[in-house]
Amino acid sequence: MTTFEGKKLVVIGGASGMGLQAAEDVVAKGGSAVIVGRSGQKLDDAVAGLSRSGPAWSIAADLADWDQVLEAQKQLAQDHPDATLLVNAAGFFTPKSFLDHEVADYDAYHDLNRATFFLTQAVVRGMVAGGQGGAIVNVGSMWAHQALAVTPSSAYSMAKAGLHALTHNLAIELAGDGIRVNAVAPAVTRRPCSRRSFPQTSWTARWTS
Template structure:
């Protein structure tokens, strides 16, 4: 077990499953402590139990779709966790739907997550600036922000993720001089619970397997594939990387089989 992140505290927004949970696991394995933000108490408690043998794990629970939930998380961060120096924004939902069928509620779902991400990140960064802390932020973007996929029409989702990519670059320019690096990763299809929102649980594996050949490397991603790169970007090994959007996509953006 390395001590790459010894003495560092990581906040993972959307940290109770998938890529966020796996990133938290890696940080703990490398000597850090983590604070997980989730939207369901039982899921947060399960994640805390799963990870606590590896190191210090705190959980914060709030519905980021609502202003009240967002503000609850922000209050808790400012009250209890002003010493956060690492942040991963991994919260997300994904419900493909044709553009012409989008309702306001569909649009709001994605934009409310972006709003919560924006203001939680702002509070964490303000605390870093006030303390003179060198820090690192990684946003989980998406290949869909860069390229439309006919099989999964996702206009509002893609618009929200493209906004996250743009936020990454703007923050990087503003904060670089303060020793705060900001990057994003742009995954293709990764096997996470996000797909269970619109695919029956017993069908997810088959649907995932059908996407293997979509990726030149020949398989969909696993949360660990993404987490390894996120942890690298958080670490000082990537000390000269900021404002980058890294494709972690099995080769999809390079071309198709």
């Protein structure tokens, strides 16, 4: 069985879904976790649940608020420079036709990618300085590679394709520092945004994160 003894994981968007599951797996196997997410009961409950198995901390930040992202960067650098694992799991999915998109819709995805980019930078600085290498997993999407008529999602797909492109670039740039960078591209998972997007689709319940 894989052990994470002595390893610290940072999860961006880890208060629920796949991000929280990753944190639970690491903490249950001897590691610790830092959850970065929007302030509120969901974040508090996630960290409280993790703390029953091992060390866990939270950094409250609305990833759409640049000032809060900058503060989260500072907290990661000051309090968790020893993290050698990172999962970028923040995301949302709102199907909308191309002609119905407004600037605010596009900007919401853009802001999330910007936050992911610079929070990843903060964690990677610690990995490089620590000299122990590390591993990054970016949670992308099947929609980055395949369009579906039932879920028009041009802005979402564009954003997730950018995350996959970032993965390719970082895998090359950071290999010399012993940092592995990979992405996963899940389809529908059992999480709140899937239930909102597919409220009448029974097959979504068969997909799990």
